[in-house]
Amino acid sequence: MIDDRTSNLNNKLIGFCVKGLTANYRTVNLLVGMFVAVPVTLALPVDALQVKVIPTNPKLGDTLSIEINLDNPESGGNPTVAVGQKTYPAFAIAPSKYRAFVPTTPLETAGTRKFRISGDGQVQNLAVKVSDRKFPVQRINLPPGKAGLQATKLELQRVAAFKALQTPQKYWSGSFLKPNAGRISTTYGVRRYYNGKFANDYYHRGVDYAGATGSPVTAPAAGRIALVGRVSQGFRVHGNVVGIDHGQGVTSIFMHLSRINVKEGDLVKAGQLIGAVGSTGASTGPHLHWGLYVNGQSVDPTPWRTNIFN
Numbered sequence: 001m002i003d004d005r006t007s008n009l010n011n012k013l014i015g016f017c018v019k020g021l022t023a024n025y026r027t028v029n030l031l032v033g034m035f036v037a038v039p040v041t042l043a044l045p046v047d048a049l050q051v052k053v054i055p056t057n058p059k060l061g062d063t064l065s066i067e068i069n070l071d072n073p074e075s076g077g078n079p080t081v082a083v084g085q086k087t088y089p090a091f092a093i094a095p096s097k098y099r100a101f102v103p104t105t106p107l108e109t110a111g112t113r114k115f116r117i118s119g120d121g122q123v124q125n126l127a128v129k130v131s132d133r134k135f136p137v138q139r140i141n142l143p144p145g146k147a148g149l150q151a152t153k154l155e156l157q158r159v160a161a162f163k164a165l166q167t168p169q170k171y172w173s174g175s176f177l178k179p180n181a182g183r184i185s186t187t188y189g190v191r192r193y194y195n196g197k198f199a200n201d202y203y204h205r206g207v208d209y210a211g212a213t214g215s216p217v218t219a220p221a222a223g224r225i226a227l228v229g230r231v232s233q234g235f236r237v238h239g240n241v242v243g244i245d246h247g248q249g250v251t252s253i254f255m256h257l258s259r260i261n262v263k264e265g266d267l268v269k270a271g272q273l274i275g276a277v278g279s280t281g282a283s284t285g286p287h288l289h290w291g292l293y294v295n296g297q298s299v300d301p302t303p304w305r306t307n308i309f310n
């Protein structure tokens with residue numbers, strides 16, 4: 001169940017016609033009947049909060065796009081979408097039309113999400129079912145005492161601030177391009193066992209491309225360069241890294257680079273050279289790691305490659 005216009009209409013009729021009464025379902029149906037019969041005399045406001053969710057059958061790792069149409073956009077700020085404890089901002093994408101992106105990840109459990117959409121002084125609830133998805137599993141055996149590289153405080157802070165960006169401007173348009181010509185060596189969402197123990201918090205937060213050292217890394221979509229970090233500055237785990245802010249809560253990060261061709265503040269176009277594949281940071285061989293983040297969570301880039309979020 002995605003688009004719950006009927007209950008929205010019912011809610012509004014309750015608010016308009018029988019305020020203060022506890023209307024049972026029969027009363028509501030009766031009022032709907034009256035409304036259909038004599039719409040002009042009742043002079044009800046038109047359906048002001050229209051909501052559309054894409055995709056229609058989401059699964060874990062997908063980005064949910066919640067499009068909201070307002071009839072009176074001047075009456076207050078942008079709409080918001082609340083899910084559980086989190087609230088996501090909606091940004092303008094056309095006159096009277098707003099959109100919020102809600103990320104889902106392999107760490108969540110499948111099932112129904114209850115959305116509370118606020119805008120135009122109205123609230124609409126809707127339920128979206130997110131299906132389960134099986135992610136590949138890797139078994140990693142580390143020698144005793146070898147925990148791997150530890151990230152520095154600097155790189156953790158810089159990367160966290162970058163992923164938290166929610167820039168109102170929308171820089172990208174159309175489908176995202178692949179950022180390297182190499183084959184995909186590790187897909188999004190892979191889960192891991194370390195020495196036989198399942199890593200509850202781990203999933204592969206991106207897609208790996210097996211490009212050769214020095215092969216071009218290009219921007220998958222337009223944006224503003226909002227992060228440039230180097231091993232020499234303390235980016236021990238990420239290695240040489242570039243982050244692109246695509247706007248409206250969408251960011252891309254590119255790790256383990258051998259070369260960086262951009263600086264912070266640069267505006268880049270889709271397909272523009274930003275660096276070269278390497279094996280810097282916590283990497284066992286040359287590859288590009290591309291992580292796509294939506295409001296701070298790593299999502300599967302695959303749907304973004306097919307133009308459904310233009």
Ligand SMILES: [Zn+2]
Pocket residue numbers: 186204206207208288289290
């Ligand atoms: Zn990776």
